[in-house]
Amino acid sequence: MAQPAALLGLEKTSLRQQAVDALRRAITSGQLAPRSPLVETELSEMLQISRGTLREAMRQLQQEGLITVGARGRLIVRHLDDKEIRDIFAVRAALESLAARELAQLPDRAPAIATLRATLDAMARAGNENLEGRIEADLEFHRTLCRLTGNETLLHSWISLEGSIRMSIMFAGLGKAVGNMDVDRHNEIVDAIDTGDADHAIQAVHTHMAWAAANLVA
Structure with a gap:
């Protein structure tokens, strides 16, 4: 039997938040160095999530100031001068x-x-x-x-x-x-x-x- 839509939404939100937490930890610990490019295909495979969920996670990290737009519109880890x-x-x-x-x-x-x-x-x-x-x-x-x-x-x-x-x-x-x-x-x-x-x-x-x-x- 199909799961109720509300439960599916909750599951998706939880997965997105897990991705946010994992990426935030990788950035602030230095695992992802400043100016490192964030390649969707690589990260979605590493985190085992869809590229859509990954994009949602990265949007939140942009709002937090951890990710910024680099050359040619690509997302990179922010470098603080x-x-x-x-x-x-x-x-x-x-x-x-x-x-x-x-x-x-x-x-x-x-x-x-x-x-x-x-x-x-x-x-x-x-x-x-x-x-x-x-x-x-x-x-x-x-x-x-x-x-x-x-x-x-x-x-x-x-x-x-x-x-x-x-x-x-x-x-x-x-x-x-x-x-x-x-x-x-x-x-x-x-x-x-x-x-x-x-x-x-x-x-x-x-x-x-x-x-x-x-x-x-x-």
């Missing part, structure tokens, strides 16, 4: 300083501060993991900073940058990446928020992002 990295961190600074201000102005900041310190503990524990694991722990801190505001538009805007953020850190190399994930530097943001001084919290985020961007492009 120094200006693009600085631009990404400038936008991050704007978003995350807004988050820090909102949290600093909470009448009861204690629950948010406790949650942020828990993510810092997780970052410290991730120090013994591989680079990808350490990056994910770092991103979780910044994602949580935005999520705790309860501002869904802010969180969505930050998430839209996540792929580019991950790439900028991953491709900078181990030494620079580790510098960006220093727990003490992140703790300065939490301490500033904890004071309840919104201006101090904003400045802490801008200082953090300026240093991080300069470190990656040095």
Whole structure:
């Protein structure tokens, strides 16, 4: 008996998402290097999916900033130059300083501060993991900073940058990446928020992002 259309649609969506996850992981881990051409026939065979499903997955990765259009209209893995990295961190600074201000102005900041310190503990524990694991722990801190505001538009805007953020850190190399994930530097943001001084919290985020961007492009 034929499966209901709704179930077929769900199955297709799941397959597309699996393809998105696999390609995203290959790009951000460096398995697919910057400027690498993305050949549909090869990738669809490797992933064992149809070319139509592959195209849907690659469209999503274009929206995330991991894939771009290269010469002759062919899709390639995006390469981030120094200006693009600085631009990404400038936008991050704007978003995350807004988050820090909102949290600093909470009448009861204690629950948010406790949650942020828990993510810092997780970052410290991730120090013994591989680079990808350490990056994910770092991103979780910044994602949580935005999520705790309860501002869904802010969180969505930050998430839209996540792929580019991950790439900028991953491709900078181990030494620079580790510098960006220093727990003490992140703790300065939490301490500033904890004071309840919104201006101090904003400045802490801008200082953090300026240093991080300069470190990656040095």
